Amino acid sequence: MDLGRVFAGVPRVGRVDGCAYCYSPSDLELLGGDPAAVPDDLVGSFAREVTDHWSEDQYGLIWRGLAPRILALVEASPDRLLLRGLTHARFPAWPDDEQRAVRAALRAMLADAVTDGRPASSVEELICAAAHVDHDLTPWLAHLHTMTGDDADAGIARLARYWAADLAAGGEPSLWWFPRDPAAPIRDWLRSDELHRRLSRTGDRDALIAIAEV
Known part of the structure; x- marks a missing residue:
């Protein structure tokens, strides 16, 4: 665009x-x-x-x-x-076209970030940036489930392991609007059926084990 x-x-x-x-x-x-x-x-x-x-x-x-x-x-x-x-x-x-353009640009950036092998911390930064659009992480986490292919599988597993380890250690995302429980959408995403099906299909036991400890 x-x-x-x-x-x-x-x-x-x-x-x-x-x-x-x-x-x-x-x-x-x-x-x-x-x-x-x-x-x-x-x-x-x-x-x-x-x-x-x-x-x-x-x-x-x-x-x-x-x-x-x-x-x-x-x-x-x-x-x-x-x-x-x-x-x-x-x-x-x-205007509607401007709102759509911002959302579309961020979705494209997120797809690239997940699939091009960059560190999970960089993907997290992008998701947390995009969440400022609506003060909500949920739609951007849901967008991850629309991504397909081996590169997407690898990037999403990398992100899941990163977040699971961070949450298990007591970390949480920093969000400008200071929600009461900023990590709640991430925990829900980690425990989602869609993510577990993806990780089970790809055989990523390390990610599944890390999530179980959150």
Whole structure:
């Protein structure tokens, strides 16, 4: 999907009313202008920044304009903080095509991350980033069950072993909206029939044993 085309019509806000202590006048000018002219480090700083550093009236338009750039940063180096501002940007009120584009881009990133052999910790970071879309891990964990093929089997088993070991040691995912039990969706996924059928089919006894200890 061409994210640049989807978000091309987002209006520019002009000079941004942001924190003048943390951002220079030139930074604030750049953020309100052509998204292509904003350096990567400034895009990342905007996305990770606490939202009270920005004008509430402008924030959603700035985020929408930079959405392709922010998503490119997520793809290059998954970081859950890059998407934490989506709620403040009023994501549910965005045009339908923009919402669909964000979700589709993240689903594609997740499929690549699971199947290309990268470490499970990186896959976790991407899933936790994507969960900021709806403040819910569940749909992204469910998306894992739609993936097929040997590479998907291997990546999902790797993730299951990683999470099982982490939860058994008392770890839990860090989520920006601070749910009461952030690990609950992961425990449910680890115990799901779909995952157990996959691991049993591939003969991954190590993963099944690790899950049993959670």
